[in-house]
Amino acid sequence: MSARRIFARPARFAAIAPYVWMVLFFLVPFAFVLKISLSQTAIAQPPYEPVFDLAAGWGALKAAFAALSVDNFRLIGSDDIYVFAYVRSLTVASAATALLLLIGYPIAYGMARLPKNWQAVAMVLVIVPFWTSFLIRIYAWINILQHDGLLNQILLALHLVGQPVVWLSTDTAMYIGIVYSYLPFMILPLYATLAKMEPALEEAASDLGAPPWQVFWLVTFPLSLPGVGAGVLLCFIPIVGEFVIPDLLAGSNSLMIGQTLWLEFFTNKDWPVASAAAIVLLVVLLLPLLLYERLQKRQLEQGR
Amino acid sequence: MAGTMADELPNTHVATKAADGDAVAAGRPLLRIESVVKTFGTFRAVDGVSLDIKAGEFFALLGPSGCGKTTLLRMLAGFEAPDEGRILLGDKDIAQALPHERPINMMFQNYALFPHLSVRDNIAFGLKRAGMARVDIATRVSEMVALVKLEGLEKRKPDQLSGGQRQRVALARALARRPQLLLLDEPLAALDKKLRESTQGELMELQRRLGMTFIVVTHDQEEAMTMADRIGVMKSGKLAQVASPRELYEAPRSRWIAEFVGDVNLFDGESKLRDGHRLVIGTRDAGALVVAEPREPIGAGKLAVAIRPEKVKLSRRGPVSEAGHETAINRLDGVIADICYLGGTTTYKVKLDTGGTLQASVANSARLDVDAYSLNQHVVAWFTPDDCMVLQS
Amino acid sequence: MRKIARLSRFNVASLALGLAFLYLPILILVIYSFNASRLVTVWGGWSLRWYHEFFNDRAMIEAAWMSLRVAVSSATIATLLGTLAAVALSRGERFRGRTLFSGMLYAPLVMPEVITGLSLLLLFVALNAERGFWTVTIAHTTLTMCFVAVVVQSRLGSLDRSLEEAAMDLGCDPVRAFLSVTLPLIAPAIVAGWMLAFTLSLDDLVIASFTTGPGSATLPIRIYSEVRLGVKPEINAICTLVIALIAVVIVIASLASKLSSSQGESVAPL
Numbered sequence: 001m002s003a004r005r006i007f008a009r010p011a012r013f014a015a016i017a018p019y020v021w022m023v024l025f026f027l028v029p030f031a032f033v034l035k036i037s038l039s040q041t042a043i044a045q046p047p048y049e050p051v052f053d054l055a056a057g058w059g060a061l062k063a064a065f066a067a068l069s070v071d072n073f074r075l076i077g078s079d080d081i082y083v084f085a086y087v088r089s090l091t092v093a094s095a096a097t098a099l100l101l102l103i104g105y106p107i108a109y110g111m112a113r114l115p116k117n118w119q120a121v122a123m124v125l126v127i128v129p130f131w132t133s134f135l136i137r138i139y140a141w142i143n144i145l146q147h148d149g150l151l152n153q154i155l156l157a158l159h160l161v162g163q164p165v166v167w168l169s170t171d172t173a174m175y176i177g178i179v180y181s182y183l184p185f186m187i188l189p190l191y192a193t194l195a196k197m198e199p200a201l202e203e204a205a206s207d208l209g210a211p212p213w214q215v216f217w218l219v220t221f222p223l224s225l226p227g228v229g230a231g232v233l234l235c236f237i238p239i240v241g242e243f244v245i246p247d248l249l250a251g252s253n254s255l256m257i258g259q260t261l262w263l264e265f266f267t268n269k270d271w272p273v274a275s276a277a278a279i280v281l282l283v284v285l286l287l288p289l290l291l292y293e294r295l296q297k298r299q300l301e302q303g304r
Numbered sequence: 305m306a307g308t309m310a311d312e313l314p315n316t317h318v319a320t321k322a323a324d325g326d327a328v329a330a331g332r333p334l335l336r337i338e339s340v341v342k343t344f345g346t347f348r349a350v351d352g353v354s355l356d357i358k359a360g361e362f363f364a365l366l367g368p369s370g371c372g373k374t375t376l377l378r379m380l381a382g383f384e385a386p387d388e389g390r391i392l393l394g395d396k397d398i399a400q401a402l403p404h405e406r407p408i409n410m411m412f413q414n415y416a417l418f419p420h421l422s423v424r425d426n427i428a429f430g431l432k433r434a435g436m437a438r439v440d441i442a443t444r445v446s447e448m449v450a451l452v453k454l455e456g457l458e459k460r461k462p463d464q465l466s467g468g469q470r471q472r473v474a475l476a477r478a479l480a481r482r483p484q485l486l487l488l489d490e491p492l493a494a495l496d497k498k499l500r501e502s503t504q505g506e507l508m509e510l511q512r513r514l515g516m517t518f519i520v521v522t523h524d525q526e527e528a529m530t531m532a533d534r535i536g537v538m539k540s541g542k543l544a545q546v547a548s549p550r551e552l553y554e555a556p557r558s559r560w561i562a563e564f565v566g567d568v569n570l571f572d573g574e575s576k577l578r579d580g581h582r583l584v585i586g587t588r589d590a591g592a593l594v595v596a597e598p599r600e601p602i603g604a605g606k607l608a609v610a611i612r613p614e615k616v617k618l619s620r621r622g623p624v625s626e627a628g629h630e631t632a633i634n635r636l637d638g639v640i641a642d643i644c645y646l647g648g649t650t651t652y653k654v655k656l657d658t659g660g661t662l663q664a665s666v667a668n669s670a671r672l673d674v675d676a677y678s679l680n681q682h683v684v685a686w687f688t689p690d691d692c693m694v695l696q697s
Numbered sequence: 698m699r700k701i702a703r704l705s706r707f708n709v710a711s712l713a714l715g716l717a718f719l720y721l722p723i724l725i726l727v728i729y730s731f732n733a734s735r736l737v738t739v740w741g742g743w744s745l746r747w748y749h750e751f752f753n754d755r756a757m758i759e760a761a762w763m764s765l766r767v768a769v770s771s772a773t774i775a776t777l778l779g780t781l782a783a784v785a786l787s788r789g790e791r792f793r794g795r796t797l798f799s800g801m802l803y804a805p806l807v808m809p810e811v812i813t814g815l816s817l818l819l820l821f822v823a824l825n826a827e828r829g830f831w832t833v834t835i836a837h838t839t840l841t842m843c844f845v846a847v848v849v850q851s852r853l854g855s856l857d858r859s860l861e862e863a864a865m866d867l868g869c870d871p872v873r874a875f876l877s878v879t880l881p882l883i884a885p886a887i888v889a890g891w892m893l894a895f896t897l898s899l900d901d902l903v904i905a906s907f908t909t910g911p912g913s914a915t916l917p918i919r920i921y922s923e924v925r926l927g928v929k930p931e932i933n934a935i936c937t938l939v940i941a942l943i944a945v946v947i948v949i950a951s952l953a954s955k956l957s958s959s960q961g962e963s964v965a966p967l
Binding site for chain 1: 704705707708709711712715716718719720722723725726729736777778779781782784785786788789790792794798799800801802803804805806807808809810811812815816817819820823835836838839842846847851861865871872874875892896899900901902903906907917920921924925928932933936939940943947
């Protein structure tokens with residue numbers, strides 16, 4: 001028994017309520033997704049079958065299991081719409097994450113080099129837009145990017161373009177929206193590692209004869225890799241499943257998987273296929289999710 | 305158990321005295337640690353330590369980092385429970401009691417002052433837990449504030465205090481409950497050197513005035529020697545020696561302790577012959593040395609002769625010969641190889657003609673350097689057999 | 698030794714551009730919300746016309762009220778549960794099911810919302826629960842308690858453990874030590890957690906769309922359906938009001954936490 005263990009006994013009781021909650025509203029729902037993804041579509045309410053009826057006894061349960069099928073997964077694997085949606089989601093997420101890193105790094109680096117009291121101010125400034133609604137921020141860009149929006153007005157006034165450019169419903173608009181929405185998620189972990197870095201390390205490198213760009217590449221950047229990893233995962237994973245931004249800003253001819261799932265669910269009312277699509281999406285994201293979890297755990301529990 | 309203790313607490317001063325009285329009357333120590341073992345995984349942090357602490361004693365646990373001294377202290381406070389052995393306070397085994405159930409308080413290394421509470425509330429914290437009446441708490445707190453000379457700072461928060469003031473708050477907070485035993489974990493480590501020295505004196509004065517029992521953990525041997533009545537030196541989880549500061553310095557039980565506590569010259573050798581109450585030991589680096597026979601008999605085999613640098617005298621021609629003692633005095637010729645001026649003393653490194661090096665610490669009793677030796681100067685180093693310690697290697 | 702200039706021109710430029718990029722769109726939105734003209738892009742002078750319009754839009758007001766109720770209740774439950782979870786994770790050492798527990802808590806942080814929403818809806822349908830205020834509240838609680846847990850856990854992790862030991866040494870049992878020392882010290886993080894949960898709930902479109910029933914749309918759902926049809930000046934006004942509300946919440950919460958702790962620790966909103 002140690003001091004930590006004296007404290008641990010009552011602390012474990014604190015787990016009960018959240019544990020039960022998460023099992024009930026996080027784990028169990030997944031079981032439902034899995035089950036329904038293996039069911040047949042039906043024109044009914046709810047629109048799937050079979051439904052487990054525990055009251056019907058073991059025989060009915062066996063029958064229900066027998067009725068489970070992998071048809072939905074076969075459909076997802078063979079239908080181009082789904083394959084394309086997954087491929088597009090991953091490409092968009094990769095490109096957007098790369099853009100975010102490219103834009104976010106200099107900002108985080110600049111923040112980390114500010115005087116200490118200014119750093120706190122800069123951090124608040126970066127976080128505050130994150131507190132304003134996600135939807136509002138996308139909407140703000142629709143305001144700017146629309147046909148007679150501010151951007152086109154400025155471009156026309158400067159005679160950079162002869163006629164209004166179509167921005168909305170393009171990939172450009174979508175990338176702008178993604179970068180805008182996720183920028184704080186990239187900046188904050190980067191800033192956290194850069195700010196913790198001993199300034200003497202950079203001074204030592206330059207003292208030992210490295211020009212500034214080498215100081216950056218040989219010392220600063222390698223040391224900031226944990227932050228890069230956290231930022232990349234923190235952006236990449238949710239972007240893959242993103243729905244609102246592509247829906248409002250990108251064109252409708254090629255959909256991301258989040259949109260396909262939404263469409264399947266709300267418009268086509270095909271819950272089993274939507275569930276199967278969700279399962280596949282989870283499998284696709286499993287590796288980055290596990291990576292992220294390990295990072296998060298290490299970061300939160302390093303003080304233990 | 306917590307309840308009864310809390311009820312008694314306002315009167316613990318009296319109760320403690322009575323308990324101490326009983327213990328003393330029965331010839332029992334206040335605290336008895338019996339073959340205590342604590343392992344972390346496969347690492348035996350504390351490995352069979354037994355120790356008695358008398359009431360009113362200022363005891364220091366001294367050792368290098370990782371020797372188990374802090375683990376032992378934390379077991380006394382109740383933050384760790386021993387895997388084996390007993391810890392008796394009075395006649396109660398408290399080894400498995402929780403921290404809040406023990407009439408023992410601790411002053412933490414980083415003070416662990418509650419940052420959200422004022423000086424007053426920090427000091428009152430333990431009294432409130434004991435269910436003391438509000439009026440009594442106020443009286444006790446102002447007593448404590450006066451005791452550690454923090455008058456006027458009662459309303460400050462810890463981050464508005466200097467390092468020395470924080471240390472005093474931590475001390476007052478731990479003393480407020482009038483514990484039977486106060487544990488201090490590196491109490492002065494966070495203070496600078498000057499403040500540390502003055503605080504050492506204050507701690508000793510306080511302990512004597514309150515007649516309380518203090519156990520302090522430190523890695524600083526000077527601190528331990530200055531403050532403690534007795535010192536327990538720990539090495540790899542075991543108590544290597546428990547002795548008064550003087551005994552520890554002048555009669556260390558092992559070669560390791562001799563080297564750990566203070567500076568020492570060591571010469572390895574073997575016992576050659578006995579001459580009355582003198583021994584002659586042949587050493588490789590300093591030839592034959594005459595030493596006083598140690599109190600405890602020495603076994604055969606490899607020995608080491610140890611001489612503290614300040615016991616070594618230097619002169620240009622050797623000691624003035626005294627009749628009868630001439631043969632008994634150890635005389636070593638050599639050349640000054642290094643000079644280290646330290647203000648009060650100067651340490652000379654003498655390269656001996658016999659091959660070894662000898663350190664001699666000479667008091668700078670005159671302001672002008674007429675007596676000083678210069679580099680490469682030929683000198684005679686000498687010391688008496690009584691100044692030599694014989695240690696088993 | 699040659700000293701590198703701490704702040705190069707490149708650093709300043711990237712900071713300024715970055716912040717401009719983050720703030721300009723919102724600023725433009727706020728300004729246009731006071732535009733008198735019906736045409737969003739033509740400046741017709743200052744006016745509160747669209748705010749007036751919003752306050753007369755019953756459906757919109759109802760949605761806003763629903764969102765506020767959901768946000769307050771889910772943030773409160775989530776703060777309670779999330780704090781408990783953080784305590785268990787940072788002070789519970791090893792216990793059975795710990796890995797599963799932390800996995801369930803960290804996964805929703807990055808899990809695509811479509812999946813969380815879909816799975817919860819399937820649960821509610823299977824339970825035959827009537828969808829509306831409570832289902833959305835439960836869904837938002839599930840999502841936001843994870844954020845609260847992370848915020849509180851990181852504060853707990855950086856807290857000096859010897860403070861709790863000192864409390865126990867001075868006569869507290871572990872529960873008392875937690876209540877009298879740990880809790881006051883992590884209060885700012887708990888407040889920050891509540892704020893985060895509140896704004897996340899107010900913000901959420903996807904999960905709410907899945908878990909709400911007909912006739913009980915939240916504000917983001919209403920805004921979304923309006924925005925799909927094109928830009929409307931009234932939306933600018935609503936968005937500005939939401940921004941103002943969130944700003945007020947942030948200011949109040951940070952003032953409250955400043956009062957509760959004079960340790961000079963700022964409340965990191967994340």
